[in-house]
Amino acid sequence: MAIVKGANKGVGAARYLITKARAASTSAVTAQMAPTHSLPPGFTAQIGQLEACTLPERVSGSVSDKAIADAMIGAWRRDGILQIDMSKTQQRLYQAANAASRRFFSRPPAQKRACVDHMSYSGYIASGEEITDGVADYSEIFTVTKDLPHTDQRVAQGWPCHGPCPWPDQSMKNAMKSYMSDLAVSGEKLLQLIEMGLDVPTGSLTRYTDDGWHHMRVLRFPHRDRTNGKGKKGRGIGSHTDYGLLVIAAQDEVGGLFVRPPRQDEQFANWEKTSAGLRENDAGWMYVPPAAGTFTVFPGDMMQYMTNNFLKSTPHKVGLNVRERFAFAYFHEPNFRSVIKPLPGYNAGQSPIGGIHYGTHFTNMFLRNYPDRVTTARLREEGRYHLLASEQLRDEDGVL
Numbered sequence: 001m002a003i004v005k006g007a008n009k010g011v012g013a014a015r016y017l018i019t020k021a022r023a024a025s026t027s028a029v030t031a032q033m034a035p036t037h038s039l040p041p042g043f044t045a046q047i048g049q050l051e052a053c054t055l056p057e058r059v060s061g062s063v064s065d066k067a068i069a070d071a072m073i074g075a076w077r078r079d080g081i082l083q084i085d086m087s088k089t090q091q092r093l094y095q096a097a098n099a100a101s102r103r104f105f106s107r108p109p110a111q112k113r114a115c116v117d118h119m120s121y122s123g124y125i126a127s128g129e130e131i132t133d134g135v136a137d138y139s140e141i142f143t144v145t146k147d148l149p150h151t152d153q154r155v156a157q158g159w160p161c162h163g164p165c166p167w168p169d170q171s172m173k174n175a176m177k178s179y180m181s182d183l184a185v186s187g188e189k190l191l192q193l194i195e196m197g198l199d200v201p202t203g204s205l206t207r208y209t210d211d212g213w214h215h216m217r218v219l220r221f222p223h224r225d226r227t228n229g230k231g232k233k234g235r236g237i238g239s240h241t242d243y244g245l246l247v248i249a250a251q252d253e254v255g256g257l258f259v260r261p262p263r264q265d266e267q268f269a270n271w272e273k274t275s276a277g278l279r280e281n282d283a284g285w286m287y288v289p290p291a292a293g294t295f296t297v298f299p300g301d302m303m304q305y306m307t308n309n310f311l312k313s314t315p316h317k318v319g320l321n322v323r324e325r326f327a328f329a330y331f332h333e334p335n336f337r338s339v340i341k342p343l344p345g346y347n348a349g350q351s352p353i354g355g356i357h358y359g360t361h362f363t364n365m366f367l368r369n370y371p372d373r374v375t376t377a378r379l380r381e382e383g384r385y386h387l388l389a390s391e392q393l394r395d396e397d398g399v400l
């Protein structure tokens, strides 16, 4: 196996920049033993004490940026996740988005079910509709993908997954769009810092995100009762990894998210063989305690491929709790047309050799998760999947 740059990088450099101290260890507890934490009942996990940092106003390549970058890489390699503070603006945008989410999910079922689009996967996903590893999840979701009118050339030409977002009303649209636009700025800063932390040339990551396929899941989890809960009969969301570069998540005070810190003995590559259901019932999960005013951030599948497993896509799952829970998962992604290549210095001949077409990976994941959705049926009936292989939908050199 080829030696790749960065393999011996130390972790936790420049801790002095970290705004909240990370305790030296995590403690294994069960829900019963930890009344101060809102760990979902029936789960045993370590309570995570996450590395926390504040993003700079602007990434300038300064010494302090480099220290933050190194600390971030160290945290992801150790815990698979870290925390960043919301700015004041982000706190306000999060509150507004959360209020809009609660209003939407409290609408009558028929109104929610009407929010579906035939061309895109944007819109409502009822509890039980999403399938992870062959089993229905109890989450209730509103997905937001790039909101493109039917007159957009890509939609008119039938590009898979491209189409409008079926918003229930203008106020939900405004709240979600503002929240996502602000997160897109944080996503770019994070990529710039990662470039520094990985010692790759400036632009090695951000070259992929021009008109990135950023999207978001607005989530509600019902409270646990006799018919749902842990195990294959029902759960929040089964274990999985997400698909692109970064996941920037936010949750309310209820709690339910678990991540699986990277382990030497666990190899997976979601673009080749599904990582859904991975180690779901095994030991080794870490609970992510809610922390007001913070996002949690972890790498996705494309980051894992590009770095040859140096930053792995973090497996995570959601348990149902004793109260309903509201959360957001924002995905900072490459352009749909990008063919993702290993980063300079991290190319060890990883598979697939020719790179990964992000749009195909995204489409495959949505076809798998929503086999019965109208969008899936229409894509198949109209035989549009093959468009993904066409020259028009592929950017082979990543320069956009």
Ligand SMILES: O=C(O)CCC(=O)C(=O)O
Binding pocket: 217, 219, 237, 242, 249, 250, 251, 257, 316, 317, 318, 327, 328, 329
């Ligand atoms: O509920 C959460 O905190 C995370 C949700 C999630 O993993 C997802 O939507 O992909």
Ligand SMILES: [Fe+2]
Binding pocket: 240, 241, 242, 316, 329
């Ligand atoms: Fe996820």
